[in-house]
Amino acid sequence: EDPSPTLQEMEVTVMDARMCNNSRFWNGKIGLTMICFQGRHRGSTAARVRIWGSKGYKALPTPSPGHSPVTPPPQGDSGSPLVCGKRPAVAGVVSFGKPDDPGPFKPPVATSTVKHKKWIQKTLR
Secondary structure, three states, rough: OOOOOOOOEEEEEEEHHHHHHHOOOOOOOOOOOOOEEEEEEOOOOOOOOEEEEOOOOEEOOOOOOEEEEOOOOOOOOOOOOOEOOOOOEEEEEEEEEEOOOOOOOOEEEEEEOOOOOOHHHHHOO
């Protein structure tokens, strides 16, 4: 699918790292500088976080009340910002997800920019 000329956006919920690391999902492979996320239904009370990319994300069937998983980052959308706050700020950069295959859902993962803030500031000087 070709990239959209219009930037796409989806609200997502950041998952608890312990849940993301359980044997059902990433089985301990998610480090302290990683953020797992899943789709969000309207009316959910979780924190608002947005992902912007050129391809967009698709919601999959609901695995738990109030949430839907999202597909892994579409090819070419890795590097998209994970944005949060009333005054939008980049909290992470979309990194990877489980490729489409018949196996179980695994939440997409972003790298935390907050955890790397000092390195980013030092590098940009």
